[in-house]
Amino acid sequence: MTGWSCLVTGAGGFLGQRMVRMLVQEKELQEVRALYKVFRPQNREELSNLQTKTKVTWLEGDILDAHCLRRACQGITTVMHTAANISVSASQRETIMDVNLKGTQLLLEACIQASVPVFIYTSSVAVAAPNSYKEIIQNGHEEEHHGTTWTAPYPYSKKLAEKAVLAANGSTLKNGGTLWTCSLRPMYIYGEGSPVLSHLVVETLRNKGVLRGGGKHSEVNPVYVGNVAWAHILASRSLRDPKKAASIGGQFYYISDDTPHQSYDDLNYNLTKKWGFQPDSRQSLPLSLMYWLAFLLEAMSIFLSPIYKYQPPFDRYLLTLTNSVYTFSYKKAQRDLGYKPLNTWEEAKEKTVEWIGSLVEKHNDTT
Numbered sequence: 388m389t390g391w392s393c394l395v396t397g398a399g400g401f402l403g404q405r406m407v408r409m410l411v412q413e414k415e416l417q418e419v420r421a422l423y424k425v426f427r428p429q430n431r432e433e434l435s436n437l438q439t440k441t442k443v444t445w446l447e448g449d450i451l452d453a454h455c456l457r458r459a460c461q462g463i464t465t466v467m468h469t470a471a472n473i474s475v476s477a478s479q480r481e482t483i484m485d486v487n488l489k490g491t492q493l494l495l496e497a498c499i500q501a502s503v504p505v506f507i508y509t510s511s512v513a514v515a516a517p518n519s520y521k522e523i524i525q526n527g528h529e530e531e532h533h534g535t536t537w538t539a540p541y542p543y544s545k546k547l548a549e550k551a552v553l554a555a556n557g558s559t560l561k562n563g564g565t566l567w568t569c570s571l572r573p574m575y576i577y578g579e580g581s582p583v584l585s586h587l588v589v590e591t592l593r594n595k596g597v598l599r600g601g602g603k604h605s606e607v608n609p610v611y612v613g614n615v616a617w618a619h620i621l622a623s624r625s626l627r628d629p630k631k632a633a634s635i636g637g638q639f640y641y642i643s644d645d646t647p648h649q650s651y652d653d654l655n656y657n658l659t660k661k662w663g664f665q666p667d668s669r670q671s672l673p674l675s676l677m678y679w680l681a682f683l684l685e686a687m688s689i690f691l692s693p694i695y696k697y698q699p700p701f702d703r704y705l706l707t708l709t710n711s712v713y714t715f716s717y718k719k720a721q722r723d724l725g726y727k728p729l730n731t732w733e734e735a736k737e738k739t740v741e742w743i744g745s746l747v748e749k750h751n752d753t754t
């Protein structure tokens with residue numbers, strides 16, 4: 388494998404930041420180019436703190452700006468496309484579809500024009516499951532052909548974007564070379580810097596240390612952010628290897644790790660109990676009743692839409708997402724990409740718990 392250069396989109400995000408930090412440790416990597424939607428002073432600080440000899444450059448621009456994407460891809464040999472709108476709210480449908488689907492299509496086109504031979508897409512388990520809280524998927528795998536049936540904007544846009552990425556595999560580049568693509572489907576990602584956990588901490592502190600429930604019926608296998616970043620690096624090594632590219636190109640892989648299978652509520656409790664957070668012990672309505680309630684709220688939102696924009700507090704997709712049993716194995720990634728989680732559950736938990744402690748301390752200092 389000779390020298391290579393890598394563009395990371397969504398470089399300012401939770402996963403993108405970790406990918407940049409890990410990439411600069413890669414041998415023979417000549418340049419990491421980080422694409423930010425907005426380049427903030429803290430991004431400058433993060434980049435200047437990277438202890439590396441690798442050239443690190445950055446660009447600011449929107450994934451929907453074709454001109455910016457052409458510039459971003461110039462002279463690059465690998466693209467890791469992690470930028471996305473990760474909102475699961477149905478209210479921003481057009482923006483989510485644009486950023487996640489159109490943005491991915493524009494980036495693929497820019498890669499072809501700039502002759503970038505390797506494209507790795509950060510997809511999501513959401514493109515596969517869950518479809519119903521009554522369905523159980525345990526240790527699901529790629530050969531089972533799971534696919535989301537939701538038309539909610541997040542899973543739908545990610546599903547179509549993944550399809551576009553995998554269909555582009557084998558395309559002819561402007562210089563006559565071949566484009567190799569693959570897609571990684573991480574489970575729910577946790578770890579230091581998670582905006583979801585950061586929000587949960589602030590919300591729980593305001594709620595006198597009582598965690599918001601809502602996901603106690605689920606059983607999932609969340610994945611640590613460092614392990615997801617590592618899977619991207621291994622995928623890029625494989626796609627850059629001429630002996631492996633043809634067999635890995637066009638494939639998708641579930642990315643999980645050895646985090647124990649548990650409910651979302653238990654995960655939140657496991658990561659915060661050291662700081663005195665308590666689970667919500669109140670009784671909740673039966674799931675089937677909540678589901679019907681969600682249906683009524685959605686119907687009301689449609690009914691009112693000509694005169695009033697009503698945003699339901701939850702919908703059937705969100706309820707299903709947070710209350711279903713769906714776990715996936717990483718065996719195919721292990722077999723094809725040589726993926727083995729870098730961090731054990733104990734290490735991942737310890738790092739995340741300590742980071743949560745720093746958030747609690749910061750919050751207590753300012754109140």
Ligand SMILES: NC(=O)c1ccc[n+]([C@@H]2O[C@H](COP(=O)([O-])OP(=O)(O)OC[C@H]3O[C@@H](n4cnc5c(N)ncnc54)[C@H](O)[C@@H]3O)[C@@H](O)[C@H]2O)c1
Pocket residue numbers: 396397398399400401402403423424425448449450451468469470471472473486509510511512545572573574575576577582
């Ligand atoms: N967080 C999870 O649990 C999870 C699970 C599975 C898959 N994923 C996928 O991982 C990827 C990264 O997610 P994350 O958790 O780091 O989310 P994040 O919101 O922290 O990062 C997404 C990044 O995309 C950028 N972005 C959004 N709109 C953009 C636009 N119009 N132009 C340019 N950049 C834009 C944002 O600025 C942000 O930096 C996403 O593709 C997401 O679908 C996330």
